[in-house]
Amino acid sequence: MVSATTAPPSPHSRENAGKVTAAKAIAQRKRRSQILRTYLGVGFILVWGLAPFYWMVVTAFRDYRYTFDTTPWPTHITFDNFRSALTPRAGNDFMGAIINSLIIGAATTAIALLLGIFTAYALARLDFRGKYVVTGVILGAAMFPTVSLVTPLFQLFTDINWIGTYQALVIPNISFVLPLTVYTLTSFFGDLPWELEEAARVDGATRAQAFRIIMLPLAAPALFTTAILAFIFTWNEFLLASLLSNRSTEPVTVAIARFAGDNPFAQPYSAIMAAGTLVTIPLVIMVLIFQRRIVSGLTAGGVKS
Amino acid sequence: MAESARAGGANASGPSLPPQQAGPSLPPQQAGPSRRKRDWRPVYLIAPSMVILAVVIMYPVLRAVYLSFQSDRGFDQDTGRFIDGGFAGIAHYTRWIFQQTTSSLGETISCPPGTLCSNFWESVGVTFFFAGVTVTVEVVLGFWMAIIMSRTFMGRSLLRASVLIPWAIPTAVTAKLWYFIFADQGIANRIMGRQVGWLTDDWAARFAVIISDVWKTTPFVALLILAGLQMIPQDVYEAAKVDGANAWQRFTQITLPLVKPALMVAILFRTLDVLRMYDLPAILHGVSGASPTTTVSILVVADIRQGNFNSASALSTLVFLMIFGVAFIMVKWLGANAIRTQDAERKGA
Numbered sequence: 275m276v277s278a279t280t281a282p283p284s285p286h287s288r289e290n291a292g293k294v295t296a297a298k299a300i301a302q303r304k305r306r307s308q309i310l311r312t313y314l315g316v317g318f319i320l321v322w323g324l325a326p327f328y329w330m331v332v333t334a335f336r337d338y339r340y341t342f343d344t345t346p347w348p349t350h351i352t353f354d355n356f357r358s359a360l361t362p363r364a365g366n367d368f369m370g371a372i373i374n375s376l377i378i379g380a381a382t383t384a385i386a387l388l389l390g391i392f393t394a395y396a397l398a399r400l401d402f403r404g405k406y407v408v409t410g411v412i413l414g415a416a417m418f419p420t421v422s423l424v425t426p427l428f429q430l431f432t433d434i435n436w437i438g439t440y441q442a443l444v445i446p447n448i449s450f451v452l453p454l455t456v457y458t459l460t461s462f463f464g465d466l467p468w469e470l471e472e473a474a475r476v477d478g479a480t481r482a483q484a485f486r487i488i489m490l491p492l493a494a495p496a497l498f499t500t501a502i503l504a505f506i507f508t509w510n511e512f513l514l515a516s517l518l519s520n521r522s523t524e525p526v527t528v529a530i531a532r533f534a535g536d537n538p539f540a541q542p543y544s545a546i547m548a549a550g551t552l553v554t555i556p557l558v559i560m561v562l563i564f565q566r567r568i569v570s571g572l573t574a575g576g577v578k579s
Numbered sequence: 580m581a582e583s584a585r586a587g588g589a590n591a592s593g594p595s596l597p598p599q600q601a602g603p604s605l606p607p608q609q610a611g612p613s614r615r616k617r618d619w620r621p622v623y624l625i626a627p628s629m630v631i632l633a634v635v636i637m638y639p640v641l642r643a644v645y646l647s648f649q650s651d652r653g654f655d656q657d658t659g660r661f662i663d664g665g666f667a668g669i670a671h672y673t674r675w676i677f678q679q680t681t682s683s684l685g686e687t688i689s690c691p692p693g694t695l696c697s698n699f700w701e702s703v704g705v706t707f708f709f710a711g712v713t714v715t716v717e718v719v720l721g722f723w724m725a726i727i728m729s730r731t732f733m734g735r736s737l738l739r740a741s742v743l744i745p746w747a748i749p750t751a752v753t754a755k756l757w758y759f760i761f762a763d764q765g766i767a768n769r770i771m772g773r774q775v776g777w778l779t780d781d782w783a784a785r786f787a788v789i790i791s792d793v794w795k796t797t798p799f800v801a802l803l804i805l806a807g808l809q810m811i812p813q814d815v816y817e818a819a820k821v822d823g824a825n826a827w828q829r830f831t832q833i834t835l836p837l838v839k840p841a842l843m844v845a846i847l848f849r850t851l852d853v854l855r856m857y858d859l860p861a862i863l864h865g866v867s868g869a870s871p872t873t874t875v876s877i878l879v880v881a882d883i884r885q886g887n888f889n890s891a892s893a894l895s896t897l898v899f900l901m902i903f904g905v906a907f908i909m910v911k912w913l914g915a916n917a918i919r920t921q922d923a924e925r926k927g928a
Contacts, residue, residue, distance in 0.1 A: 308730075315727035316738055322724075323741040323798060327748065329766060330756050342764040389628045396624035408625055415632050417848070417906060419855035421876040422899040423635070425883055425892045426642035449635040452628060481620075510749040512858045513876070517883065527751035531862045543759050550752040557747040565740035572799065573806035 327554070334551040338544040355548035359533075367521070368549055371529035375509055377440055378525055382447040383504040387497065390455030395485065397456070398463035409457075416453035420513050423449060428517050438520040446514045451504045458503060461574035462496030499571040502564055506557060526553045640899065647671050647893035671893030675699045695882050696890075698868040703901070706874045709789060710853040716793050717849060718842070721800030728801065729808045742798035750795065754862035757791040761863075778864065781871035788860045788872050792853065800845050807841025808834070843913045850909065854902050875901070 333341060337350035359368050396402070397409060427446055436442040466489060474484040512527040519528060530553065533546050561568060650667040674680055678690045678697055690697035728738060745753070760767050761777030768774055777787040811834065819829050835842075857880070860872035867873065868881050875898045882891035 309732075312727060312730045312732055315723070316732060316734075319724055319727060319738060320741055322794070323744050326756055326760060326794060327744050329760065330752075333759065342762075342769075344766060344769050389631060392624040393628040396621045400618070400621050400624075402618060402621040405621075408629070411629070411632070414906075415636055417851045417902070418636060419876065419895075419898050419902050421855060421857060421879045422643060422895045423639040425879070425888055425895055426639040426646060428883060429646075429888055430639075430642070446635055448631060452632060456628060506747060510751075512749070512751045512862075513880070516861075517880065527749050527858075530749075530755055531751045533755075541762070543762070546755050547759060550748075550755055553752055554748050557749075558744055561743045561747045562740050565736060565743060568743060569739055569802055569806075573803055 327558075330547045330554075331551050333544060334548040336544065338542075341543050355544040356552065358542070358545040359549040359552065366529070366533065368526070368529055368533075368552075370522075371524055371526045372552070374440075374519075374523055375525040375527075378443050378447065378515075378523075379505045379508040381440065381444045382451050382508045383501050385444070386448055386451040386455045386504050387501055389452060390459050390500070391497070393456045394459030394463050397460045398466075399468065409460075412453045412456050416450060416457065418449070420450065424514060424517050427514075431518060437518065438523055440523055442518045443515055443523060443525070446518065447508050447511055450511075451507055454507060455500050455504050458500045458571050458574055459493075459496060462500070462571075463493065466492055466496075495567065499564070499567040502560060502568060503571050506560070509557070640896075643892040643895055643899075645892075646889050647896050649889050651887065651889050667889065671890040672897070674890055675894055675897060693869065695868040695878060695885070695887075698873055698878060699894075702868075702873045702875050702878045705785065705872060706854055706856070706876075708785070709792070709856060709874065710850050712789050713792050713796075713853050714846060714849045716789070717797045717800045718804075718846060720793070721797050721845070722804055722842075724797065724801035725804035725808055728805050739802070742801060745795045745797075746799045748795070750858035751862055753791060753795050754859050757787065757794075758863055761787050784864055784871045788856075788863060791859055791863065792856070795859075796849065796852075800849060803841055803845040803848075804838060807838040810841075811837045846913065847906070847909050851902055851906055854905060855898070 332346075332348045334355050335348045335351050335353075336343060336355075337352045338355060340350045343349055362369065393408075393412075397405065423446060427442075431437050431442045468489075470488050470492070471481075471484045474488045475481065479487065509525075510527065511525070512531065515525050515528045516531065519525065526549075530546065530549055533542065533549060648667055648669070648671075650665050650670075670681075674690075674696050676699070678699055679687050680690050680694065680696055682688045724742070728735070728742075748756070758778070759765060762768075763774065763776075763778075765777075767777065775783050777783045815833055815837075816829060819833055824832065855876055856874050857876040860870070860874055861877050861880070864870045864872045866877055866881050866884065868878060870877070873881070875894070879891050879895045879898060882894060
């Protein structure tokens with residue numbers, strides 16, 4: 275699959291020396307057409323990933339009277355849409371929603387990571403009966419339909435007056451963030467050079483000391499990656515938040531979904547695109563900076579654990 | 580195979596990990612003599628997570644099952660609190676499955692059009708239709724993308740970052756973005772030069788959901804398959820080439836079987852994800868039983884919005900059973916038994 279540019283000399287080539295030049299020419303032509311197809315594919319994938327996102331950003335910067343312009347570059351550039359999105363008005367406090375999302379995301383990530391470290395250590399490192407049961411429970415929890423939780427939680431939180439509190443959003447979010455952190459960390463922990471831990475224990479450290487002093491620094495990148503993933507997942511959550519929050523605690527996803535502009539009879543597309551750009555830019559920057567880590571975190575959970 | 584899987588994983592985890600100077604980790608027999616005694620450490624380490632999962636998942640699920648067998652709660656004007664409605668049997672379940680309801684005269688009638696229960700089987704059909712089409716398109720397209728991304732070319736990491744963007748955009752924003760693209764005067768209709776009612780016409784609306792979801796998650800599928808592709812040792816291909824296998828044979832005889840575990844995990848994850856889909860159709864076409872894109876999750880929320888907690892509980896229990904059933908069948912049939920085989924593989928078995 276990966277380019278055939280440097281095929282090692284095969285044993286056959288010595289016996290069939292005459293055919294080599296012809297084969298070389300064919301191979302070269304093949305290679306050139308493959309390079310061309312690769313770049314066409316790369317172009318397609320780039321357009322796929324970026325075009326709709328680009329269109330959102332362009333619209334966000336375009337004067338709302340020209341929202342449906344089809345020029346592929348921004349015309350009639352203005353920052354009014356961002357101002358309109360961020361101005362608190364009846365029923366819309368986008369700035370507040372961003373702060374809510376930050377609080378909910380940080381709290382959920384911190385709790386899930388703390389609990390996840392212990393469980394992942396045990397799963398990656400210790401042999402015990404019922405390990406598969408635990409792994410199965412956690413994988414099952416990750417695939418669990420969120421909608422099965424909302425009815426009882428909605429009723430419970432109404433009864434105990436939790437609607438409109440942060441804990442009403444943080445605690446249910448743990449149901450899908452914790453499984454994610456556990457299986458991402460388990461997979462990362464599995465790759466750590468545990469011989470160092472053995473060595474520390476031979477030198478007299480307890481298991482806890484060995485983990486804290488030797489392994490935790492080595493695991494830091496994995497923890498960091500997992501934290502990013504957990505944060506992005508919480509930041510993007512919508513179903514739980516749409517039912518369990520009120521105006522004072524709603525996160526950005528809910529705020530965007532019911533975004534209403536100044537004019538009740540027109541869809542405020544430009545302002546929504548501006549709001550969407552604001553919510554997405556931090557994630558895009560994170561993705562660009564930590565691309566390698568995020569990919570390894572995502573695939574570690576899915577492919578290996 | 581096991582060796583290369585481990586090496587691939589180490590590289591993917593980032594440059595900060597030292598190279599694998601030592602071989603596989605020590606066999607468990609050497610972990611120490613304490614293994615003979617009952618070892619409580621796993622219990623301490625795992626208990627907190629299990630407790631919290633029990634609280635946030637087990638409790639709501641059991642409570643939902645309980646609620647689904649109860650009559651609706653009444654509102655007591657004197658105390659300002661809700662009072663329980665008593666045992667209802669399987670009435671809520673028959674309401675959904677047989678689409679029957681009780682009329683004001685107390686007789687059992689089939690759900691009148693426009694009520695939520697009249698939409699049950701249609702929304703089940705829509706949900707499975709979404710799952711079938713979306714996962715098929717995503718896997719085929721994702722596989723192709725993964726093959727392109729596994730080649731060597733300039734700006735590889737830039738490409739991988741750019742495919743992560745659709746994945747990282749919150750689904751709520753994705754839905755609003757496509758809502759704009761699919762607007763009557765939107766860019767989609769402009770490019771195609773025709774008026775498609777993406778937000779009004781039944782089938783166009785369904786395909787609007789599918790297109791948005793495929794856009795958002797194909798890159799994720801591609802990355803999962805790419806990770807699987809990278810675990811295949813290159814010398815296998817060289818050997819096959821020497822033996823005269825052509826590109827198609829190499830694909831079907833080497834790539835497909837070796838990438839199968841990653842592929843199965845991607846299919847399983849995505850299928851279950853689409854079966855519980857809520858955000859995209861809810862934001863694109865609204866939360867109601869009447870929308871052509873009402874998935875079962877949306878139907879549950881629509882029922883909650885009408886204040887029918889008990890029948891919503893019954894419906895959410897049905898959704899849970901449906902997804903559990905599909906997961907069970909897929910794990911059995913597709914051999915997506917990822918936990919056991921790959922754990923064994925990691926141990927070098």
